[in-house]
Amino acid sequence: MTDTVIVLFSRDLRVHDHPALAAACERARHVIPLFVADPAIPSGNRGGFLVECLADLRGSLRERGGELVVRHGDSVAETMRLAEETRAQAVYAGLDVSTFARRRQRRLAEECERLRMDFLVFPGLTVVPPDALRPTGGGDHYRVFTPYLRAWVRQPRREVLKAPGAVHVPGGLRAGKLPEPGREPYELFRGGETVGRRRMEQWLRHCVDDYAEGHDDMAGNRTSRLSPYLRFGCVSPLELEALARDVGDAGAARDVGEIEEEGEGRRGADEFVRQLCWRDFFYQVTRAFPRINRDDYRPRGHEWRDDDHAAQAWKEGMTGVPIVDAGMRQLLTEGWMHNRARLIVGSFLVRRLGVDWRVGADHFFDLLLDGDVANNYGNWQWVAGTGNDTRPNRLVNHIRQAKRYDPDGEYVRRHVPELDAVPTRRIHEPWRLPSGVPGYPAPLVPMG
Structure with a gap:
């Protein structure tokens, strides 16, 4: 049996069904759960939520006799410093796919090899590991969703793991302070596995x-x-x-x-x-395609408009199109947006305003509590026609979407209170909005 294993937490802030933690508890006498607050990973609006997640994780580990050790600095340097201090024999971590995460995993592997330590990466980020499925016709990944879905459904699943009954940490470890939250958590979302x-x-x-x-x-x-x-x-x-x-x-x-x-x-x-x-x-x-957050997955020769005024109006929920403004204001106040609204506001930015999808995707990434590289940028490229959509010129009619999915205008009124007294028909036809609505602009683009 191994004496000491460090389990590096990042995108896996839980004790239930945690393959790396479960393996460490099974194979080692001592387990050191570690989280490194790395300044290279700005938490932005997610800071308060993250701190609540870490506090909850620390509590769950302490209930099992363990501790969440927190360090501040470069993830790899701090992990290896702790490994040398505790004479750990291995580092276990969860798999991730972003450019930053893969660079971190590569550096950890190199440092562990240099110190003659084991470095193991475990699944847990997804239902089916990202490298588990290959198209039958060749290629390193599925480019279209439906064939992937068929293969995904048939793929055997690993066992769902129980939370460990006990976590034995070596004595004398300094727990370390949780990072500063940056901003208070959003009211509607409290962080942590328990919640x-x-x-x-x-x-x-x-x-x-x-x-x-x-x-x-x-x-x-x-x-x-x-x-x-x-x-x-x-x-x-x-x-x-x-x-x-x-x-x-x-x-x-x-x-x-x-x-x-x-x-x-x-x-x-x-x-x-x-x-x-x-x-x-x-x-x-x-x-x-790890540069999904920067490069077109499928370049199609788009020529985007450089329109800071339009982009800023969109970000502030002041485009003059109520269903779009409602979605953008929900994002500002809740750190979350309804999925249908995400499609509507994204399509409006790239199709109607002609603004580069990266402007919208970066704004979402900064504000969304659920913002991550794969899903945020993958979905934005899908909407922009540069990604995995098999119909790259797909258009979303914002007026029809509003009438179908917010027929009574309730969603709009909830997030755009200036329109509270406006009849629903006029909310869904922004070109008919009365010009006297205090503080509400005319549509940025012709809508009639």
């Missing part, structure tokens, strides 16, 4: 069966809002998929752990699992 698992349990118990019919209802609270917890690894995507499938036709359960395995799954659960597959899809795309 994430509670939200997962309640949503699976009460709401998943309505997902297929309700997830496009912009005014309704009919989506899981689990994306921030998936982004920080507070919830295991594999466990979430397993529970969503298990809830199937079994109906409501008293507790997540009591959901029985029966039935093929309700339509709502199936549609939700499909969204988890989309998440995996963009991770395997990013693994093959």
Whole structure:
């Protein structure tokens, strides 16, 4: 048995279904859970949420006799410094696919080899590991979603792992201070595995069966809002998929752990699992194309407009198009945006304003609690026609979208209070808005 293993946490801030932590607890006498607050990874608006995640993780580890050791500085340098101080024999970490994460993994591997230590990388970021599937016709990844979905559904799953009963850390370790939050957490989202698992349990118990019919209802609270917890690894995507499938036709359960395995799954659960597959899809795309946040995945010769005024109006939710402004203001106040709204506002920026998709994607990445490289930039390229959409010239009619998915104007009024007294018909036809609405602009582009 190994004496001491460091488990480096990053996008996996949980104790349930944590392959690296489980393996370390099984193979080593002493385990050092470590998080490094690296200034090269700015937390932005996610800072408060991150600190709550870390505090919750520290509490869960202490309940098991362990500790979350926190260090500040370069991730690799601090990890190796701790390894030398504690005479650790190995470093375990979770797999990630971004350029920064892969560079970090490569440096850790090199440093561990230099010190004759083991370095092992474990799954857990996705349901199916990003490198597990290859197209039958050749190539290193799937470029189109539907063939990927077929292969993904058939791929065997690893076992969902229980949280370790005990975590034994070596004596004399300095725990270290949690990072400063930067900004206070958003009111609607509190960070941590405890909150994430509670939200997962309640949503699976009460709401998943309505997902297929309700997830496009912009005014309704009919989506899981689990994306921030998936982004920080507070919830295991594999466990979430397993529970969503298990809830199937079994109906409501008293507790997540009591959901029985029966039935093929309700339509709502199936549609939700499909969204988890989309998440995996963009991770395997990013693994093959790590510059997805900077370069066109499929260059198509777009000539973008350099229009700072239009881009700023879009960011502030002041375009004069109510459904677009509602989505952008929701992002500013909640750090989250309804998925249908993301499609609408993204398409408006690139198709109607002609602004480079990178401007919108970077703004989303800065503000979204669930913002990550793979899904944020992968989805933006899909909307812009430079990514994985098989119809690169797809147009989204913002007026039709508003009438269909916010028919009573409730979503718009919630986030654009200036329009509270405006009739719904005029909200959906911005060119008919009365010119006297205080503080609300005319549409940036012709809409009639």
